[in-house]
Amino acid sequence: MEWIESLIGVFSPSVLIFLILGVLAGYVIGVLPGLSATMAVAILTPVTFWLRPDQGFAMLIGVFNSAIFAGGISAVLINTPGTPASIASTFDGYAMTQKGQPGLALGLNTIFSCIGGWFGTLVLALAAFPLARFALKFGPTEYFAIAIFGLAMMVSVSGKSIIKGLMIGYLGLLLSTVGADPMFSTPRFTLGVTELFDGISFIPVMIGLFGLGEIWTQMYDGANLEKVERITCLGRIFPTWKEFKACMPGSIIASIISVFVGIIPGAGGDISGIISWDQAKRISKKPEEFGKGSVEGVAVTSLSNNAALGGALITMMTLGVPGEAVSAVLIGALMMYGMDPGPSLFSENAAFVHTFIMLMMVAYVLIMIIGLLSAKHCNIILNVKKELIWMTVIVFCVVGAFSMNSSYIDVVIMAISGFAGFFFRKMNYPLGPIILGLLLGNMAESNFRRSMAMFNGSYTAFFTNPISAVLLTLAALAIVVPLIKHIFRKRENYI
């Protein structure tokens, strides 16, 4: 009954209009290489503050889902993924375009993105509520372990350098201690700035790192899109029944893999896409076609990055641990609306969770319609001047950072984060761990201190509790194993 009520709510004009706007905005952002879903959601989050939660999230979910799907369009047409999640779509998508089948590649991208999205959302709907009920039994030791596990996983998969990832993640944790202490509300490290009493605002940092930082990097790298020739002869868009059937075995495996990969903090659509493509190649009847314009290859890679979203949202919503950068921003958005991600979200705001899941489902219906209708004209977006995008994003970053609290200090934090984002990108420091550190710092510290108070200062509590013991062991392995591999192989440069 709650699901039906939520579905009716999603189709009310006041919500649906924001979902459509979000899908259209995400489509444009996703098609343009360099503008990521994370950047779009980060910039739009403060703008949606003035809307109702269902309207605001309609817009954010529309942008989020649509940008991931649309990232595959530029991968297919110009061999450049619009978002990092679409890296694997270049393997076969562009080869199909070169073979004179861009329409079919775009059609497959649309259809299988939606199938993947629906599957991921279905798993989210089925798994989230039982998992949240289970997580309600967690105490401070488990929550501390979850925070450390999330950060360790993010560090282990987010870049070439474990040490750089660790340092930046720890720095994020350290910066999260600025402001009122979570137990006694004692001001810490505020340097007398009253605006810092509530801590370093998370949204401006996100906008700076992922929005402004990306623009400075593109300027420095002299990024310029070459004019894309308008494709006049698309060919057919829909796959034949035979082609569709051939994609099924790989798609089923890719769906399952992707949801599980999405659940792991730090591993997102890019990783799931590559793993799925590899697995689909192994079981395909025509593995020799993979990498040369395989219909199955395009299908599984389009499907996997969207299915991974569902997995990422499971950890984000039930445990409050973001699976990847975009879900970290969505956590910030939930907090902005006064909702705490985690099991309490399901008990205190169950109706909102239903609406959230229904918004995901309906967003993919809109993506299917818009994606198939616009296939012939989508390359027009690729011809927009890069300079205009840069300037537009810069002003949106500033106004977005200011608008949430009408605070000048937020603008300054955003500007500093923007410059930091530029240097981090150039120097190969992964951005995920610092964001996760900032986000999980409070959770880690408050639960650590509660545990210590509960167990009279004994650290053994973290290792006698089975859940926290397993999570902390996995966290340690996630960091130590790559370091040991490095010592023995000395192939990769960890500095």
Added chain:
Amino acid sequence: MLKRLLNADAIFASIVLAISVGFYIMSLSFTRETVGGNVNEGFFPRMLAVGVALMALYIIIGSIKNNVHYFELKDGNKDILKTVGICMSLFVLYIISWNHVHFLIKTIIFLLAMCRVLKLKLLFSVIYSVVFSVGIYMLFTQAFRILL
């Protein structure tokens, strides 16, 4: 030798090291006695500061041994460096002027200047700067009721 010491990794890690030392010293000012060991307000940041400082030191030492150049320009094009430098300076001026100049005026001037630096045509630059600034202003002040 000086060139080896002054590399991007060493400079950045030194800044991080300085930050962590600052946090460590400030965290010593919290002396509250708590239940369950001495886990007061300063404990968690103190531990983190030590961890960050150790990793920063590791990176500094490693970067001296293995000097990596991250900021080499593509094709040695120094014009890009100049353009990015001017754009960043304009942005800093835009932020500094935030509380002193009306949003429309500062945004139009900022965008116009950026357009010129990025070598866009004058007429197009004027139209874009004015239309976009007014559009953003109207959207935020009228639709979202935010005073810019």
